[in-house]
Amino acid sequence: MASHGARGRSGGRPTLEEVAARAGVGRGTVSRVINGSPRVSEATRAAVEAAVAELGYVPNTAARALAANRTDAIALVVPEPETRFFAEPYFSDMLKGVGAQISETEMQLLLIFAGSDRERQRLAQYLAAHRVDGVLLVSVHADDPLPDLLTQLEIPAVISGPRSAAETLTSVDSDNYGGARQAVEHLLSRGRRRIAHITGRMDVYGARRRADGYREALADAGLPVDGTMMEPGDFTEEGGRRAMAALLERHPDLDAVFAGSDVMAAGARQVLRETGRRIPDDVALVGYDDSAIARHMDPPLTSVRQPIEEMGRRMIDLLLEEIADRRPAVSRGLERRQVVLATKLSERESS
Helix, strand or coil: CCCCCCCCCCCCCCCHHHHHHHHCCCHHHHHHHHCCCCCCCHHHHHHHHHHHHHHCCCCCHHHHHHHCCCCCEEEEEECCCHHHHHHCHHHHHHHHHHHHHHCCCCCEEEEEECCCHHHHHHHHHHHHCCCCCEEEEECCCCCCCHHHHHHHHCCCEEEECCCCCCCCCEEEEECHHHHHHHHHHHHHHCCCCCEEEEECCCCCHHHHHHHHHHHHHHHHCCCCCCHHHEEECCCCHHHHHHHHHHHHHHCCCCCEEEECCHHHHHHHHHHHHHCCCCCCCCCEEEEEECCHHHHHCCCCCEEEECCHHHHHHHHHHHHHHHHHCCCCHHHHCCCCCEEEECCEEECCCCC
C-alpha cells in the first residue's frame, strides 16, 4: 500500500530537514533550491525536487520570509516616464526576459516607475523600509542617485548597463562599442563615406560607448571624425526626427546614418523621405536593438541586435545570487561583476 507523501516522520507536515535527509544534502542546499538560487548544480536540484515531490513538502512561504527577514519580492525599477517605457520595445523585451526567469522562482516582481522627482522620493522611502529583497535598475543615467541609495541601504541590486567604466554595482549589458563598430563597418563596406550618427542621450554610458565605436570605426578606415556629423537624440522617435533634420541642414550630402536605436531610426526615416531622399539609394540607414520596429519598417531596417531578453534573464540570476548571500557584492568587498553580451548585425534592405 502506497504511503501518503504529505506526512513526515512525526506524522505531521514534512519538514525542510526531512527533505534534506531524503535528498542527501544539507538544509541550506534545500533552501537554495526552493528559493530558486542558480548556485546549485542540476543534479543536486533534481535530487531535491524529487525529495520534495516524494514527501509532498509544501514550503511555508510567509513563515520562511519572516524568519529570514525576507519579502520574497524583487523590484524592477525604471527611472523613466511611463510613456517611454510603453513606447520602446527595449523595455518590453527586458521585462519579458526578467519575467520568464523569475517565474522559475517563488519571487514576486514589482514594476516601479521613477521618472519624476516625486516618484524617486516615494521610491526612496519604499526602499528604505526594505520592502523588497533586491532591485533591478533599467535605463540608468550617469547622475541617477538611485544606485548610490541602494548601496547605502545595502540592498542587492543589478543594473542594465553600467553608469561608467568605474561602475561598482553588478551590471549586465550588451557590447555597445562592438555593435556600433559593426554598424559603421557595414556601411563602409557598402561604399558609404559620409556617415552621420544620431546618438542616444549622452548621460547614458551605452550611448557613449556606441559613439566611441562609431568614431573609432571611421578613424580606422582613414576617414576624418567630424563632430558636426554627430547629433544627440533621446531614444525617442521625435528625437530621431529632430536630429535627422539638424544633420541634413549641416550636411545635405551625407550618404548614410547610424542611429543609436531603432525608434530614432524610424524618426530619421520620416525626415529622409520628407526631404526626397531614397533609402538606401541616396542614404543608407542602420539602427540599433533589432526590435520589431526594424523588421516592419519600409524598407526593413538593418539593425544591431542586442540580446535584450537574455540580458533580463542574466540580471535575475545575478540578483538571486546576491540575495542568497544577503548583501550586495560591493558591500562584501567582492570584485564587481560586469557581464557583457555579444551583439550581431542583422542586415536588411535599408543599407
